[in-house]
Amino acid sequence: MSPCRVEGADLRVMQGNAGLGSTTILNGFGISLGDGIIGLQALFAARSLGAIEGRVVLGRKEPPAKPLVPQIYRFAADFAEVVPLPEAPLSGRVIDIRDFAFDPFFRQVAMIDFFLTRLGLQPSSVPASLKRMTWLAPRMAPLPPLPMAPGYVLVCPNASIPLRDMPDAVHEALVAQLLARGWGPVVTQGAAPAGASTMPHCATIAELCAFVAGARAVVSTDTAMVHLADAFSVPCLAFMTTHRPAMRVRDYPLCRAVHLPVAGLPDNTEFVRSEADIAAAQSAWFPEGEDFAWLDYALDQFASATLRGR
Incomplete structure (x- = not known):
């Protein structure tokens, strides 16, 4: 067993084929449309600022009652790949944000700041332009x-x-x-x-x-x-x-x-x-x-x- 770098949880996993240059985000980013739009903006900012590089996998279980939610992720395919849970690779860097709605920190800060923090950024260092929903319209x-x-x-x-x-x-x-x-x-x-x-x-x-x-x-x-x-x-x-x-x-x-x-x-x-x-x-x-x-x-x-x- 080799410990992976995990944000938000104590998780030990076996090294697999994804490689250390990959990042897997478990439950990225929730089951609602609004959470997904903001979470993808945070990821777009993290990639734009170099905090996350290489392959990014979003391990998700899509809510069947909300058909528009998985659609929003298809427009982010150039910077994030969706893999259904539990098939998402647990290798490289793993960021676990499952059940984030129950996280006390989530209820204390702006949602964009919560996701930026979980992705390894200090929100105060992120330009205001990258906290707006800039990723979506061009795509x-x-x-x-x-x-x-x-x-x-x-x-x-x-x-x-x-x-x-x-x-x-x-x-x-x-x-x-x-x-x-x-x-x-x-x-x-x-x-x-x-x-x-x-x-x-x-x-x-x-x-x-x-x-x-x-x-x-x-x-x-x-x-x-x-x-x-x-x-x-x-x-x-x-x-x-x-x-x-x-x-x-x-x-x-x-x-x-x-x-x-x-x-x-x-x-x-x-x-x-x-x-x-x-x-x-x-x-x-x-x-x-x-x-x-x-x-x-x-x-x-x-x-x-x-x-x-x-």
Whole structure:
């Protein structure tokens, strides 16, 4: 037995054919779309700065219920190779980030900083440009054509877990206020209120990216869509309940975030513990009862900060 260099776990493995010039990342990078987009950016930065060289294998078990997740990794094939677990080679350098959502460090720092650290970089030494989602857009070109004219506002009221979903009443008020401002047609991923249209189902990640890239602005509670907005330099208004904005959108100059802290819920909660958690998170969207003046103010600030001149 020969010990490999392992980050984040005490693991001893047999030397195999991959060689010491290879790096295997176990569970690189999670099972959600947003985690994958950010993790691949961290890996892109690590390779760009020379912290990781040679062959890179991402040992993954793809979630069957999330067909877009494995697709995002195919666009990173020039700097990372996906090998299904447990076939991933355990030779050379092994970085074990399995179950990272349970890691206390993960809940204390920005996600991009967590992945950069696990890949062997000091986040403070990484240029700001490499903490944005710069790896994706060039590899997506050309995007598929849109079934509608660009210039709409894209609303994303549903998140990857119900804990972060936008309540129907807020969604309806948001769409009404967007339409009243005349920023353009409103397209939503949810059930469309009067005056808006529903975004067609996207069978591929390229189609989803095309809808983001064609938007004048994105308004979202789903962080994956926020990361895509940054990738295509689209202004974004992000509503965040369970996480402080600095944990997910700190490095996005075109993103304005609104934090709606959840009473009684631990900071940076990653999982639903009970129905009471969902009820608490939903209540956070109503800081002033049914008065949505706060939402009106958030849209005004967003327009002033990011939409002026567009």
